[in-house]
Amino acid sequence: MKSKALIELLSDGQVHSGAALAEKLGVSRTAIWKQIRRAMEEGADIATIRGRGYQLVSRVDLLDRARVLREIAAGREQELSLTVLDEVDSTNAEVIRQITAGSKGVPVVIADCQTSGRGRRGRVWQSPRGENLYLSMGLTFHGGFGVLDGLSLVLGVAVANALERLGVPEVGLKWPNDIFLPDGKLGGILVELQGELEEGVVQVIAGIGLNVHMSRADGVDQPWSSLAKACPQVEWSRSQIGGAIIDAVFDAVALFADIGFADFRESWQRRDVFMGKSLRARGGDVEGVGCGIDDAGNYQIRTENGLVPVRAGEISLRVAK
Secondary structure, three states: OOHHHHHHHHOOOOEEOHHHHHHHHOOOHHHHHHHHHHHHHOOOOEEEEOOOEEEEOOOOOOOOHHHHHHOOOOOHHHHEEEEEEOOEOOHHHHHHHHHHOOOOOEEEEEEOOEOOOEOHHHOEOOOOOOOOEEEEEEEEEEOOHHHHOOHHHHHHHHHHHHHHHOOOOOOEEEOOOEEEEOOEEEEEEEEEEOOOOEOOEEEEEEEEEEOOOOOOOOOOOOOEOOHHHHOOOOOOOHHHHHHHHHHHHHHHHHHHHHHOOHHHHHHHHOOEOOOOOEEEEEOOOOEEEEEEEOOOOOEEEEEOOEEEEEOOOOOEEEEOO
């Protein structure tokens, strides 16, 4: 028995006796007690009421595959191979495994937590249970690696579009692949390229992480935000957010594959958190003012010697002090 099954029974907010829970789950009352302890260690707020049983006090946002699919345009779900997991090492890694195993349809993986989540440059991506959205998609492109210029920026636009449709205000994009709100980083995108499956066919694994319910982030050394912090009046559903993002990515990728990056430049530019700010290219000696992206998705800094493009993967940008 897993603690998720127990939480599902308690999610109605009513008091449930240990005996009733044990009967429904087909285990002993001792096993129920152990699972209650485990769920509490994982962050669930469960009250023990003497002589009556257990009551879930805090709201728990369980992942629901059917709810994810309800957010996706009619007919499109047939193109997906959607997997929803309690735990995984990395949703990107699971997508790669499914591709290797010959998955039919577009592989999409959502997990309640990751044990080895990764960000850019091999950094650890904190992935606590039950709090955030961890989602990866396997996308196929034709035309070789050259057609992928600007893809991470396109995915950023897709995520921003989805969030804005859900009512999130002031979504910003930080080059090359971070999602921001006014008070800090909301999430990020990790794009990994697989070798050509055949000549001209490239597989891309797009991992998207968003802070949804997170209220603390020990060890994070930069300003951060979450949907719960920014919009506390909303009861956020990770399943709804995941479905909305999947649908928006499908829309964006179809347009990108057809006409390329050009039509996304303005959409990205108006959300640019660096625009007009004094910047320094870390790892180099380029300093100047942020001027947005060029037609290929490189970030431009206006220096004393003119515009200097900064290429993704070479250096990172930080606001100059």
